[in-house]
């Protein structure tokens with residue numbers, strides 16, 4: 017009895033004092049498995065499947081575009097819609113899942129991966145999770161485009177629909193309750209995206225800018241480093257990984273954030289604003305699908321609600337959303353099947369072309385940007401006139417869109433300033 021009380025006292029004491037150290041002894045070698053053989057095999061199989069997928073993806077093609085009005089500017093658009101899940105999120109979801117499995121956040125015991133998504137990440141995450149046999153649930157806005165719902169389901173994902181501002185909270189809480197893993201693409205992109213060179217190693221760097229440099233060298237037969245890399249931010253993962261790569265290796269390329277009209281990112285990147293304050297009351301729907309910050313009810317918090325790394329961005333440019341809708345239509349008419357976030361990238365590239373011409377420079381400049389997702393996802397929204405009339409009534413609806421289309425087309429053809437003309441000639445308060 018006395019002994020039992022003593023043991024109990026020791027146990028209680030040690031639990032108060034802290035953990036005890038495993039002792040080294042002749043009869044017990046301190047060598048134990050941290051991960052079971054079965055789990056190690058599962059992880060290795062899953063990682064091999066992901067690298068096979070990466071090889072299958074190869075390099076997405078570069079589209080070369082030379083606007084006739086700007087003979088000194090060449091725009092290269094890396095066509096991410098050529099991936100199996102048709103968006104830039106194919107390479108991103110691959111990187112996220114590889115990171116989560118590598119770090120043991122997703123294991124064979126994970127009940128499901130959950131993420132908050134505006135659709136494209138959801139499709140690609142569904143594809144990648146199905147590849148390694150882990151269930152996937154996309155937490156999406158209740159008005160998500162039907163085309164995107166179909167995509168997520170076709171790659172084996174399930175959906176949970178909630179009001180747009182509740183997506184992150186819902187994904188996190190449901191994952192916690194069900195022994196799942198909340199991927200949090202917004203907070204974790206910066207951990208998952210690669211920004212290193214590959215040297216001569218077996219596995220090529222998965223950084224998208226590395227791929228652009230490799231392709232430009234193949235295409236032009238000499239190393240070609242773009243003067244600008246232009247891209248918008250949803251999670252901020254892509255532009256930050258490119259910015260980190262560019263800054264880390266001392267490339268002369270300027271990284272330009274292309275932002276939407278009511279997004280908080282422009283002010284966050286330039287002035288560090290909105291880190292203590294939400295965008296409630298500022299954000300105006302519909303914005304530009306997949307990008308910008310404003311849907312979230314929380315302030316912009318690096319590593320939690322965003323992966324946008326301010327210090328690796330050189331410039332930020334904002335465009336009116338109605339101009340982005342017009343640019344989506346212009347690209348469609350030219351046979352480029354891309355959605356609105358690509359059109360915003362294109363619009364900022366065109367603006368950079370105009371600035372270059374206005375500076376009277378006779379040098380050639382090269383701009384690299386990304387083709388993010390396909391236009392056919394937006395047949396019921398940005399490509400639908402009734403929808404445009406409803407959502408952009410303050411900017412003249414279809415009439416306002418056509419006004420911007422004229423300015424953009426003129427700029428492409430003659431090198432004029434679509435931005436100032438659009439703001440002065442087209443309807444609406446900007």
Ligand SMILES: Cc1ncc(COP(=O)(O)O)c(C=O)c1O
Pocket residue numbers: 104108134136137248249250251252253254255305306307355357358388389
């Ligand atoms: C259509 C579209 N374009 C652009 C982006 C921006 O990419 P990122 O999340 O890497 O910032 C996203 C995703 O967020 C997207 O869905």
